[in-house]
Amino acid sequence: MQALPLSPTTPPAEAAPAPHADRFKPARAKPALQQAGALPAGPSRLNRTLRWFAFEAVPPLLGLALFILLWQAVSLYSDGLPGPAKTWAAAVELFADPFYDKGPNDQGIGWNILHSLERVGLGFGMAALLGIPAGFVIGRFAFIGKMAAPIISLLRPVSPLAWLPIGLMVFKAAGPASIWVIFISSIWPMILNTAAGVSQVPKDYLNVARVLNLPESKVFTKILFPAVLPHMITGIRLAIGVAWLVIVAAEMLTGGIGLGFWVWDEWNNLNVEHILIAIFVVGIVGLLLEQALVLLARRFEY
């Protein structure tokens, strides 16, 4: 599927602007007509490609063009904000050598991205290792679920960065502290979605297990796990979104190498082009992570 840079969660069919909705329909109806053999293949295929282009490809491109135009206009009347062309030039220069290393405070953009991803991966990975089994237990055993409910309700709404001082105090280092922040803020969606999935496993499936007298291990592998998987992946998707949101903020505060630190560093250098590039990089990497998980989720739809 094509990327929709402005709204990654919107399915493509909804990308067509509302006023065109009526004109959009015939394009969708066409394949059905064709299957019935009502239309010759040649001209209608060309037609379809044109329509696809007009209603699927043009609107996002138009939106992007408008955005860049607006950006350009604002930059003309602003002292500090660089325009698209200047930013593009800076980006080309920056990405020409993404992996240079001139000491701890001056490394290529590639290193910064990889370090941020590494922290997200570690924090998020540990959250998944702990959160998903915890979700299964909370969902399967009502007593434990009720025990955990007040703790989760209390801790979940806490702003991720509020956990940073605790991390710094316990780990006495910036790196583990930011991993800790990722861990604690991304664990909740995985616990809650997994638990919700477990408690929503259709009773019929569990009755099948009871009639067959399946041992608990078989109940887990053949019924519980496959039934919960889609919910689990939704939790993972939400969690990775949160983790990626939080990492920039956490790194701004803790320093070290990473996108967040880089943004702050470039602000101190008053290099606004690089800040804009960082915003795009954060957005694009977030989009790619999200899309990868959407694809994974689609694999497990029944």
Added chain:
Amino acid sequence: MDKFVQLQDVGMAFDTKQGRFVALRNVNLDMAEGEFVSLIGHSGCGKSTVLNLVAGLLEPTGGVLLCNNRQIAGPGPDRGVVFQNHSLLPWLSCFENVYLAVERVFGAKEGRAKLKQRTHEAMALVGLTHAEHKHPHEISGGMKQRVGIARALAMQPKVLLLDEPFGALDALTRAHLQDELIKIVAQTRTTTLMVTHDVDEAVLLSDRIVMMTNGPAATIGEILAVDLPRPRDRLALAGDPAYHAARTAVLEFLYRREMRQAA
């Protein structure tokens, strides 16, 4: 008459938010081995509850249930259940759905090849050899229900329990599956208890029809023995006075004695 399945003074009450709800009281029923019994009644009369009690999915709050002279203490593979909505696991193929049951019942004693053979035989019994490797969402409602029947029969249960097995199907598919069920049961001679709300289905398939009174606190109102010769043929029965007499008796019970109040 030997008593293969016995329900002795069975009562069932549920605790709800509005208080205690008595669903069944004083249900007494004996089934002979190889007998086909239908439970019929208006919806909400607790006929599915009776079936779930025999299945062991529910525990009675009064009385006792016996199967083969042993008390029913929980679900077990000696009682195969065909659920109303097929309840196939969507992530397994039809073959794997049936194999799961076969493996559970015979896995301890038999090798993999024998288990697979049993699964193939069960699929063949319901005429679905060609659909073995399809997933439930790829086949029709009637085929899904047949896989459900294959899964229950593959366990070689002592009792087959059918909970409105054809309720969700269209009339033609239903008739077709009823005919198949007649053949299968004649072949396997399995003791069968079926819940239905279809009078024709009950008369066509059953040796006895158990008619339930309306709930709450439902119980058995009447039992009708269907003395029609087997094998039964739906077309031949259409002109048979005995068939019509049985049909009328059930309808009389449902629509005269147990007329349901308009909801």
